[in-house]
Amino acid sequence: MKLYEGKAKILETTDNKDVLIQLFKDDLTAFNAEKKDNREGKGALNNQTSSILFEYLQKEGIKTHFIKVIDNTKMMVQKVSIFKIEVVLRNVAAGSIVKRIGIQNGTTINPAILEFYYKDDALGDPLINQDHIRFLNLAKSEELEEISVIALKVNDLLKSFFIKRDLILVDLKLEFGRNTRGEILLADEISADTCRLWDAKTRESLDKDIFREDKGDVLTGYREVLKRLKTKR
Numbered sequence: 001m002k003l004y005e006g007k008a009k010i011l012e013t014t015d016n017k018d019v020l021i022q023l024f025k026d027d028l029t030a031f032n033a034e035k036k037d038n039r040e041g042k043g044a045l046n047n048q049t050s051s052i053l054f055e056y057l058q059k060e061g062i063k064t065h066f067i068k069v070i071d072n073t074k075m076m077v078q079k080v081s082i083f084k085i086e087v088v089l090r091n092v093a094a095g096s097i098v099k100r101i102g103i104q105n106g107t108t109i110n111p112a113i114l115e116f117y118y119k120d121d122a123l124g125d126p127l128i129n130q131d132h133i134r135f136l137n138l139a140k141s142e143e144l145e146e147i148s149v150i151a152l153k154v155n156d157l158l159k160s161f162f163i164k165r166d167l168i169l170v171d172l173k174l175e176f177g178r179n180t181r182g183e184i185l186l187a188d189e190i191s192a193d194t195c196r197l198w199d200a201k202t203r204e205s206l207d208k209d210i211f212r213e214d215k216g217d218v219l220t221g222y223r224e225v226l227k228r229l230k231t232k233r
């Protein structure tokens, strides 16, 4: 039974109340869904990319919601109660931060910048800080601390994973939730929809910026990312 349909995915219930199926749709949206498209095969690419990255992170000791791949567009996940916070990590300046703090696109950011956004489409996912999170009751301070520590570790692990495949992890967005056992898990997806990935040599975008900025065929970028993840495991 369908539990939820969002912009990019559908969550379905299973016989086990603690387990969901996450189905990746072919819909593409940007700028808070002002720009839309549908590209056949996008969902399958994101499902495969996410599965490889979740498997890698689990192997490295990160607790994630990922259980197993079901088919091309579906994965089995642990059900969590999602924190209404988007955690963004930045290793290179691109996107919103360039305008917000007036730095040049492509500037290296080391150590990474960690940001929180309020997961609320009606408000356009505004940037928030720890005090807003406390005031809005989005997470307790210990939970936010744990989420931040995990997020920085995930960023470090993925940054080195990608660079071995000639990909620069420019930035990424993570979501976290709590399962019924009380554990905080990395949830949602990690794909070219939610990460900026540049070719290490040419610095060309291989992610959703191709769609955002009309820079060519978005699926060519997504396919290239997946190919590099698959050829070296």
Ligand code: ADP
Binding pocket: 004, 005, 006, 007, 008, 009, 010, 011, 020, 065, 077, 078, 079, 080, 081, 082, 175, 177, 187, 188, 189
């Ligand atoms: P949106 O809701 O922003 O349109 P999606 O289309 O990606 O986004 O929908 C997926 C929804 O499922 C998101 O709201 C996400 O927070 C939520 N979600 C991701 N993983 C889990 C999980 N394991 N358990 C419950 N909800 C999840």
Ligand code: UDP
Binding pocket: 031, 086, 088, 094, 095, 096, 097, 125, 171, 172, 173, 193, 194, 195, 196, 208
């Ligand atoms: N991001 C995302 N979902 C969002 C907002 C951002 O996956 O709702 C990702 C985005 O793809 C990028 C990173 O988070 O990898 C930082 O995005 P930014 O704040 O620059 O926002 P943008 O200008 O891309 O909307």
